[in-house]
Every structure is written in structure tokens, then in C-alpha cells.
Amino acid sequence: xxxEFSRMGGKLAGPSGILTLMDDLGRALASDPxxxxxxxxxxxxxxxxxxxxxxxxxxxxxxxxxxxxxxxYDPPQGNLQVIESLAKLLRTHYGWNVTTENIAVTSGGQTxxxxxxxxxxxxxxxxxxxxILLPVTPEYIGYSPLGFGEGLFVGxxxxxxxxxxxxxxxxxxxxxxxxxESALSRHSIGAVAISRxxxxxxxxLSDEETGEIVELATRHRVPVIIDNAxxxxxxxxxxxxxxxVWNESMITTFSLSKLGLPGTRTAFVVAAPQIIKxxxxxxxxxxxxxxxxxxxxxxxxxxxxxIVDLGPKVLRPFYEEKSRFAVQCLTDALKRHxxxxxxxxxxxxxxxxxxxPGLPISSQKLYERLKLRKVLIxxxxxxxxxxxxPWKHAEQCIRLNFAQPAHVLEKAFEVIASEVSLxxxx
Amino acid sequence: xxxEFSRMGGKLAGPSGILTLMDDLGRALASDPxxxxxxxxxxxxxxxxxxxxxxxxxxxxxxxxxxxxxxxYDPPQGNLQVIESLAKLLRTHYGWNVTTENIAVTSGGQTxxxxxxxxxxxxxxxxxxxxILLPVTPEYIGYSPLGFGEGLFVGxxxxxxxxxxxxxxxxxxxxxxxxxESALSRHSIGAVAISRxxxxxxxxLSDEETGEIVELATRHRVPVIIDNAxxxxxxxxxxxxxxxVWNESMITTFSLSKLGLPGTRTAFVVAAPQIIKxxxxxxxxxxxxxxxxxxxxxxxxxxxxxIVDLGPKVLRPFYEEKSRFAVQCLTDALKRHxxxxxxxxxxxxxxxxxxxPGLPISSQKLYERLKLRKVLIxxxxxxxxxxxxPWKHAEQCIRLNFAQPAHVLEKAFEVIASEVSLxxxx
Numbered sequence: 024x025x026x027e028f029s030r031m032g033g034k035l036a037g038p039s040g041i042l043t044l045m046d047d048l049g050r051a052l053a054s055d056p057x058x059x060x061x062x063x064x065x066x067x068x069x070x071x072x073x074x075x076x077x078x079x080x081x082x083x084x085x086x087x088x089x090x091x092x093x094x095x096y097d098p099p100q101g102n103l104q105v106i107e108s109l110a111k112l113l114r115t116h117y118g119w120n121v122t123t124e125n126i127a128v129t130s131g132g133q134t135x136x137x138x139x140x141x142x143x144x145x146x147x148x149x150x151x152x153x154x155i156l157l158p159v160t161p162e163y164i165g166y167s168p169l170g171f172g173e174g175l176f177v178g179x180x181x182x183x184x185x186x187x188x189x190x191x192x193x194x195x196x197x198x199x200x201x202x203x204e205s206a207l208s209r210h211s212i213g214a215v216a217i218s219r220x221x222x223x224x225x226x227x228l229s230d231e232e233t234g235e236i237v238e239l240a241t242r243h244r245v246p247v248i249i250d251n252a253x254x255x256x257x258x259x260x261x262x263x264x265x266x267x268v269w270n271e272s273m274i275t276t277f278s279l280s281k282l283g284l285p286g287t288r289t290a291f292v293v294a295a296p297q298i299i300k301x302x303x304x305x306x307x308x309x310x311x312x313x314x315x316x317x318x319x320x321x322x323x324x325x326x327x328x329x330i331v332d333l334g335p336k337v338l339r340p341f342y343e344e345k346s347r348f349a350v351q352c353l354t355d356a357l358k359r360h361x362x363x364x365x366x367x368x369x370x371x372x373x374x375x376x377x378x379x380p381g382l383p384i385s386s387q388k389l390y391e392r393l394k395l396r397k398v399l400i401x402x403x404x405x406x407x408x409x410x411x412x413p414w415k416h417a418e419q420c421i422r423l424n425f426a427q428p429a430h431v432l433e434k435a436f437e438v439i440a441s442e443v444s445l446x447x448x449x
Numbered sequence: 450x451x452x453e454f455s456r457m458g459g460k461l462a463g464p465s466g467i468l469t470l471m472d473d474l475g476r477a478l479a480s481d482p483x484x485x486x487x488x489x490x491x492x493x494x495x496x497x498x499x500x501x502x503x504x505x506x507x508x509x510x511x512x513x514x515x516x517x518x519x520x521x522y523d524p525p526q527g528n529l530q531v532i533e534s535l536a537k538l539l540r541t542h543y544g545w546n547v548t549t550e551n552i553a554v555t556s557g558g559q560t561x562x563x564x565x566x567x568x569x570x571x572x573x574x575x576x577x578x579x580x581i582l583l584p585v586t587p588e589y590i591g592y593s594p595l596g597f598g599e600g601l602f603v604g605x606x607x608x609x610x611x612x613x614x615x616x617x618x619x620x621x622x623x624x625x626x627x628x629x630e631s632a633l634s635r636h637s638i639g640a641v642a643i644s645r646x647x648x649x650x651x652x653x654l655s656d657e658e659t660g661e662i663v664e665l666a667t668r669h670r671v672p673v674i675i676d677n678a679x680x681x682x683x684x685x686x687x688x689x690x691x692x693x694v695w696n697e698s699m700i701t702t703f704s705l706s707k708l709g710l711p712g713t714r715t716a717f718v719v720a721a722p723q724i725i726k727x728x729x730x731x732x733x734x735x736x737x738x739x740x741x742x743x744x745x746x747x748x749x750x751x752x753x754x755x756i757v758d759l760g761p762k763v764l765r766p767f768y769e770e771k772s773r774f775a776v777q778c779l780t781d782a783l784k785r786h787x788x789x790x791x792x793x794x795x796x797x798x799x800x801x802x803x804x805x806p807g808l809p810i811s812s813q814k815l816y817e818r819l820k821l822r823k824v825l826i827x828x829x830x831x832x833x834x835x836x837x838x839p840w841k842h843a844e845q846c847i848r849l850n851f852a853q854p855a856h857v858l859e860k861a862f863e864v865i866a867s868e869v870s871l872x873x874x875x
Contacts, residue, residue: 024672024698026723029579029639031597032568035734036727042525045733049524065521073516080515084506090499093712093746095491098475099468130556130714133737142458153455168734171457171597213455246450272450286519286741288556288714297452301462307471308461308594311559314740315712320519 031171039168040405041133051399059435060427062399064222064373065285067345067426071337072283079320092319099307100299101128101291105318108326109291116256116331119269124296127303130313131288132252132278133165136216138305139248139274139292144213145172153213154409156245158203158236159196161376161406161420163222163250176409177206183416186368192354194365194378196226200235207243214274215240218250220261220371223406223422225346227254227370230265241272246298251277253372258282259334260342261371271295279317281373282333287317342373342426349375349425349432356436360444373426376403377439381447382419389421389446398438457597465594466831467559477825485861486853488825490648490799491711493771493852497763498709505746518745525733526725527554527717531744534752535717542682542757545695550722553729556739557714558678558704559591562642564731565674565700565718570639571598579639580835582671584629584662585622587802587832587846589648589676602835603632609842612794618780620791620804622652626661633669640700641666644676646687646797649832649848651772653680653796656691667698677703679798684708685760686768687797697721705743707799708759713743768799768852775801775851775858782862786870799852802829803865807873808845815847818868824861 028036048063083089100106106126113119129135144153152172160178169175181196206212215236220227228236233249240247253260255267258281269275271294278290292302306313324330346369353375357364367376382389386402393400403420410417423439425432454462474489509515526532532552539545555561570579578598586604595601607622632638641662646653654662659675666673679686681693684707695701704716718728732739750756772795779801783790793802808815812828819826829846836843849865851858 024667024670024721026569026672026721027573027639028568028727029571029573031571032564032727032731033574035564036568036730039730039734041737042730042733045522045525045737046729048522049526049738050529054529063522068516068520073520076519077510077515080506080510084503089503089506090494091712093502094494094499094709096471096474096489096711099471100475103476103480130740131736131738134735137735138458138461142454142462143452145455145457147453147455148459165737213453241450244450246452283520285522285738286517288736288738288740295450295452301454301458303472304462304465304468305458307468308465309560309563309735310557310714311467311471311591312475312557312711312714314556314714314742316740316742 034171041165041168044164044401047399055397057397059398059431061423061435062401064424065426066281066283066373067341069283069337069341076283076320083319088319092315096312097315097318099312100303101126101313102315102318102322105322105325108322112325112328112331113256113293116328117267121269121293125293125299127292127299127306128313128318129290129292129302129306130310131280132250132276132290135276135290135292135302136166136250137169138302139214140166140169140175141171142301142305143246144175145170151211153211156203156206156210156212156215157409158198158215158217159221159226159228160410161223161403162216163218164401164405166216167405167408177210177212177411178407178409179203179206180410180414192357192365193368195368196224198228198232198236200239203236204239207239207245212243212245214246214248216248216250218252220253222252222372223374223401223403224367224376225369225372225374226367227261227263237273246272246274248274248276251275253281256331257334258338259331260338260373262339262343262346263370269293274298279321282338284317284320287320288314289317345425348429352432353377353436356440360440362440362443362447364443373424375423375425376420377423378416378420379443380419382443383449384446385418386421389443392446393439393442396438396442398435400439460597467591467594470590470827473825481823483823485824485857487849487861488827490850491852492707492709492799493767495709495763495767502709502746509745514745518741522738523741525738526729527552527739528741528744531748531751534748538751538754538757539682539719542754543693547695547719551719551725553718553725553732554739554744555716555718555728555732556736557706558676558702558716561702561716561718561728562592562676563595564728565640566592566595566601567597568727568731569672570601571596577637579637582629582632582636582638582641583835584624584641584643585647585652585654586836587649587829588642589644590827590831592642593831593834603636603638603837604833604835605629605632606836606840618791619794621794622650624654624658624662626665629662630665633665633671638669638671640672640674642674642676644678646679648678648798649800649827649829650793650802651795651798651800652793653687653689663699672698672700674700674702677701679707682757683760684764685757686764686799688765688769688772689796695719700724705747708764710743710746713746714740715743771851774855778858779803779862782866786866788866788869788873790869799850801849801851802846803849804842804846805869806845808869809875810872811844812847815869815872818872819865822864822868824864826865
């Protein structure tokens with residue numbers, strides 16, 4: 024039987040960068056142990072963290088709580104005690120004015136964005152069409168296929184600087200507020216969205232920049248969604264000081280994945296009650312409820328507040344050291360092969376974002392060539408979506424996961440630099 | 450800030466029976482320990498099963514497999530080893546002609562149906578609109594809000610029999626094949642869907658009836674989706690012999706929830722490769738990947754084939770005994786209060802389906818009155834959707850979960866019978 028797919032189904036089931044990335048991630052790992060995995064966003068298996076989860080499981084077994092955890096459904100908003108604890112933590116640690124009505128659980132951050140983008144943008148009841156505005160493009164590859172409608176995104180091109188003239192191989196994106204304001208004026212926008220730190224670039228929009236974007240959006244009565252998958256309040260993989268803020272015109276998401284629990288598919292949305300009610304209803308309709316295991320593993324850590332210490336004490340030092348090593352190691356490899364490559368300053372998350380201004384082929388082609396040499400990366404093209412004009416830069420970048428052991432990074436960077444050098448020499 | 454929602458978002462986030470049911474389920478349990486929970490579909494905590502899951506967790510801890518289970522993403526199709534084992538099991542136990550290309554994991558059965566219905570029905574690329582055909586209405590409440598479009602369902606009214614004249618208080622639904630054929634001819638149908646055993650009625654469409662529906666649908670080039678949430682190959686809560694069949698025009702789903710693992714949100718879809726590829730892509734886009742814990746807890750049980758013995762050895766005897774007790778207990782309570790009530794023959798799943806032909810109020814109103822008396826049930830109205838003509842019967846039924854301890858059932862049935870008696874006397 025040949026099956027015919029609906030418009031909507033065909034769109035959600037079509038090819039996408041995130042499908043390739045996730046498929047690569049699981050399949051290559053399972054089928055080829057020699058593949059150097061700098062592709063997807065798997066966190067490192069940090070001994071302190073894996074030990075912590077083992078201990079939490081023992082507690083669930085010893086108290087008998089495991090039976091209800093596995094054997095009963097939570098309500099679609101999420102576990103009510105966990106939500107209560109989280110609200111308390113956000114009030115006391117950050118002074119956020121939130122109660123249980125401001126928090127919902129989703130089955131991971133991607134699902135939260137699937138709900139939020141399609142709730143706030145697309146075809147409106149009055150027939151108008153609203154878009155999602157990305158103030159700094161490149162943005163997260165997973166957003167790109169989320170819309171039911173075509174052309175869901177408006178992306179703004181950032182300004183590019185060299186933050187330190189003595190290190191000309193480093194660059195940084197900055198939000199271009201004029202471009203954002205212009206986009207807000209010219210388009211019907213349902214929400215502004217930012218990943219912070221930004222996946223893929225490792226850029227961290229400063230508290231000041233973020234505040235300016237929120238102010239601008241609020242003036243246009245547009246909510247701002249901040250994706251803290253790698254940020255505050257946990258996992259806290261941000262390499263500079265920041266004070267997390269929230270107000271009712273903001274929607275903040277964070278998750279357990281980069282704490283080391285991606286297999287539990289657990290994220291939290293903090294927003295106005297109207298949004299939380301909608302997310303809860305969408306959770307019930309599209310999945311009844313959520314996985315309970317992740318929530319139970321962190322329940323006591325949220326209640327005690329310990330969960331926000333894991334970033335400063337364990338995760339940030341671990342990944343910051345990895346980041347420093349990776350930048351140095353990649354810089355050396357590029358130099359060895361006299362490759363003209365610039366690395367985005369690494370301010371958070373797990374990725375190096377490498378810009379190759381002289382790359383004569385697309386980053387997609389480079390990805391394919393590197394895969395043949397057993398190095399898995401993510402080509403940059405798919406992180407640039409919604410741009411109103413073509414941008415050569417969009418074909419010249421690749422994303423590299425640095426959460427891998429040092430010897431993997433060394434080997435992989437050597438292959439990447441040598442391959443790029445080969446390609447550039449024609 | 451007042452938020453405006455898109456058409457699609459507003460629809461998915463709107464009120465629905467499944468939202469009320471799931472919210473009741475988790476919230477009432479958490480907030481009122483005296484509530485008698487005959488509402489949602491929580492499985493019983495069966496000691497043999499909870500013990501089994503504890504042992505499986507110990508194995509994951511002892512082998513160290515827990516670290517990767519929690520700490521890494523599976524590919525969006527699901528864990529490849531688990532899928533390989535399941536394909537082998539389905540080939541050897543049932544002779545199904547399947548490989549790894551015929552199986553995908555989803556985050557629970559509800560999510561599988563969200564994907565399948567919207568993939569196969571709704572607005573088609575040629576502008577036509579396809580519907581989902583339900584051969585026997587009432588059908589599962591969770592299907593009802595799944596469509597992006599309006600009027601996604603066409604429901605057929607079943608024939609009603611009294612299978613045993615000596616037990617006039619028992620009734621049974623039978624598929625009306627002429628009605629199904631007529632609906633297939635008059636409407637543009639994307640798929641036929643059946644829950645088997647049927648949630649809510651506990652009806653089990655016989656192998657013969659099912660074969661006839663599949664044959665009819667195939668003649669119209671329409672695939673048939675069979676929801677085995679309570680059926681084969683696991684959990685196997687079916688109280689009569691059956692031989693599970695599958696072919697490429699069928700799409701079969703089953704899950705770990707009613708085995709006792711609803712908290713892991715894990716289901717499987719068996720279908721043609723074209724469908725599996727689409728489901729995999731939809732999983733990546735709407736959620737990156739799935740929870741890994743459920744799959745790892747059953748991985749060895751699937752590989753060894755033991756998982757299909759759990760139904761006949763543990764679950765079926767347990768629930769069949771519960772069912773017998775519940776039917777007797779409810780029959781007695783109705784008699785005590787001289788209530789005219791008829792119970793659908795209980796052929797599988799966890800529910801009694803009570804038809805109250807003389808009920809002078811809607812079942813929704815009865816639900817509200819019973820909730821005040823601390824008995825949670827599910828009103829029947831919301832299981833009747835897609836019917837082309839009004840049907841009085843649709844307002845006269847309620848669903849009762851019998852997976853509860855005997856003393857809970859006794860108390861709850863007494864309250865229900867006395868309340869109905871009160872209502873009927875005006």
C-alpha cells in the first residue's frame with residue numbers, strides 16, 4: 024500500500040536538519056565505535072553527575088517511591104510537588120514572582136518549543152499570519168522545522184566583532200537592535216526567541232542586550248521566549264556572571280538534558296498562567312502526560328535548592344575547562360594546516376562555532392566529506408533560517424561539540440583542519 | 450500581557466475530555482487521598498510487576514548501563530537494539546513479516562496517534578479533506594481532540610446485543626459492517642482506527658470482525674490502525690483467545706503503560722517503512738528523541754521473549770479476576786438500589802462500561818455529582834464523537850476503572866448506584 028500524507032503531516036515528517044543530526048547522533052554511535060562524535064548535543068558523562076543520579080535512583084528504590092514513579096501518570100502540567108518546589112526555588116534564589124500557576128513540565132525543550140511557536144505564531148483567528156523573530160541568527164537548528172506554516176521565522180543578521188585585537192582568530196556576534204526594531208515594525212510577530220547561551224555559536228547575550236530586546240519587544244506587545252537549555256537556573260553552563268530575570272511578558276524554558284539526563288526528556292516552562300494552561304492542555308492532547316523519572320531524580324535537589332549549585336560547582340568548571348582546551352587545540356590545528364578559520368568566543372554551552380571565510384564548498388559538503396573520514400560535525404547552513412537576504416557567512420560555519428574526551432577532540436580537529444586545508448587548496 | 454493564540458494552537462490548547470481526565474487523575478490523587486479513583490487509566494501496582502521493575506533497575510545499575518541510559522540521546526526512531534529485538538520477537542512469536550524498518554518508538558501511545566491521525570488525515574496536498582473512520586463508537590476519548598482540522602472523525606453506530614439471555618443486565622457492541630462500508634463509500638477516509646480491546650467499553654472485536662474490517666478498508670485502499678494499548682503483544686489484558694496479525698496495510702501500536710510503566714511514556718508503532726520513516730521524522734521535530742528508561746527496562750525481556758508471557762502469567766489473571774469481581778459487585782449494587790443499569794461484557798482492558806438507559810441527566814452532570822461525593826469516574830459523552838446522527842445512548846454511559854483494590858470498588862459502586870437511584874427518582 025502506498026500511503027498519502029496530509030499537508031501538515033507531510034511537513035512535520037519531511038527532511039530536516041534536526042532529524043539528520045539526531046539520527047546521526049544515535050545511529051553512528053551505535054553502529055560505528057570509531058566515529059568521532061562532534062555532532063549532536065550529547066552531554067559528557069561527568070563522574071560526579073553519573074554518581075549523583077545513581078544515588079538518586081537508590082533513594083527511589085529504598086523509599087519505595089520508584090513504584091509510583093514508574094507505575095502512575097503525573098497530571099499533564101507535571102508533578103505538582105516538583106512544580107511547587109521549583110516555584111519556591113525561583114522565588115527565593117532569583118526573586119521571580121512565580122507560583123505553581125507559572126510552571127509546566129514538557130517532554131524536553133524541543134517539545135516546549137513545538138508548543139510555544141505554534142501557539143503564538145502561524146495562522147491567527149483573524150486570518151493574519153504571525154512569525155517568530157530571531158534577533159541573532161544563527162539560531163538553534165531544532166527551531167527551523169517547527170512551524171506548521173511556511174516561512175515561520177524572521178531572522179536578524181548580527182553585527183560581528185573581533186573582541187580582542189591580539190586574538191584575531193576569535194570573533195563574536197552582537198545583536199543589531201536596529202535590525203530587530205525594523206523587523207518588529209515590518210512584520211507581524213508572535214514571539215521573539217533567543218537561545219541563551221546560543222546554540223550553535225556559544226554566544227551569550229549579555230544581561231544588558233537581553234534587557235534591551237525584552238524592552239523593545241514589550242513595546243511592540245510581543246512576548247520573548249528565552250531558551251536556557253544550557254543556561255540558568257540549571258544546568259548553568261555559562262562562563263560569565265549573569266542574573267536571570269523573568270517577568271510576565273517573558274517565557275523561559277530550561278531542561279534536565281544538559282545536567283546529564285537527556286534520556287529522561289524533561290523540561291520546564293516558566294510563563295504567565297495563560298501560557299501554562301495552554302501548554303498543559305497541549306501536553307494532555309499530544310501525549311497525555313510526561314516522563315516521571317527525570318522529575319523524581321531531581322525532586323529533592325530542587326526542593327533543597329542544591330540543583331542550582333551543580334552549575335557553579337561541577338558543570339561550569341568542567342565545560343569551561345573543556346572549552347579552553349578545545350579553543351586552544353582547534354587554534355593549533357588550524358595554524359598547523361594554515362587554515363583561515365575564526366572561532367566564536369566560547370561563552371557557554373558545549374559547542375565551538377568555526378567560521379571558515381575561505382571555504383570554497385558549502386558546509387554541508389564539508390560535513391559529508393568529514394563523515395567519510397569518521398568525524399561527525401553539524402554543518403552550519405541549517406542554523407541560518409528566516410534571513411531576509413542571502414548571506415555568504417551562512418555557508419562558511421560548522422558546529423563542533425567539545426564535550427568529548429581530549430584525545431577525541433585532538434584527533435577530530437586534526438582531521439577537520441587537514442580536510443579544510445585540502446579543500447581550500449582545491 | 451494578554452496573549453493571542455493561533456488557530457492551531459488554540460485548538461490543541463482548548464478544553465478537551467482527555468485534559469479533564471488526565472488532570473483529575475493526577476491532581477485528585479495528589480490532593481485528596483479520600484477520592485475513590487475510578488477515573489483515568491492508571492494500571493494497578495501489581496507486586497510481581499513492581500518487583501520485576503526494581504530488579505531491572507538493579508541490573509542497569511550493576512552493569513553500569515544506567516549511565517548511558519540517562520545520559521545520552523537515542524536516535525528518534527528509538528533504541529536500535531530494542532527495535533531489533535522486538536522485530537525478532539514479532540517474527541518468531543507471531544510470524545509477522547517485519548524488520549527494524551517496520552518499528553518506531555514514540556513517547557507513549559497518545560503521541561503515536563497524534564502523529565498518525567495528522568499524517569494520514571486532514572487537509573491533503575490536493576486540497577481534499579480526509580477523515581478518520583471509527584467502526585465502533587464509543588471510541589477512546591484521547592482520539593477526539595487530536596485533529597488539527599474540524600470534524601476529523603466519522604463514527605459508526607454499533608449493533609447492540611444481549612449475549613446471554615439469562616443475564617439481561619449484560620450487553621455487547623458489534624461492528625455494523627454495512628455502516629462501515631457506507632461510511633467508506635460516502636467519505637474521503639485517511640485511516641480506520643480501532644482500540645482493541647476497546648477503551649472505554651471493554652469490548653474486544655473478534656479476530657473475524659477485525660479481519661472483515663481490514664478487508665473492507667483494504668478494498669477502499671485505506672489503512673487500518675489498531676491500538677493495542679491493552680492488547681497484544683503486550684500487556685495482553687484480553688480475556689479470550691486471539692491471534693495477533695499484521696500486514697503492510699495495517700498500523701499497530703502497543704505500549705509499556707499498561708504493563709505498569711506509564712511514567713516512562715514508551716510506545717511502539719509497527720507499520721510499513723514509509724510510515725515508520727514519517728513517525729521518526731515527526732519524533733525528531735516535535736521532541737528530538739524519546740525517554741530511554743522504559744526501553745531499557747524491557748530490553749532484555751523483549752530480547753528473551755519473556756515480555757509476551759507477562760500477559761498470560763501475571764496481567765491477564767490479575768485483571769480478569771478484578772473484572773469478574775467488579776461486574777458482580779456493580780451488579781449487586783445496582784440491584785440493591787433497583788437501578789436499571791446494563792454493563793458491557795468485559796472482554797479486556799481495565800474498565801467497566803455502564804449503560805444507564807433511564808438516566809434523566811447527562812453523564813457529564815452525573816460525573817460532577819459523583820465527584821462531590823468523592824467518586825471519580827469518566828462521563829461517557831466524550832467517547833462518542835464523529836457520529837452522523839444524535840444517539841440518546843451516548844448520554845447514558847459512564848466509564849469505571851476497575852484496577853482499584855476491592856474495597857475501593859465496593860465503596861465506589863455503592864455511591865454510584867445510590868446516586869443514580871437518587872437522580873432517577875428525581
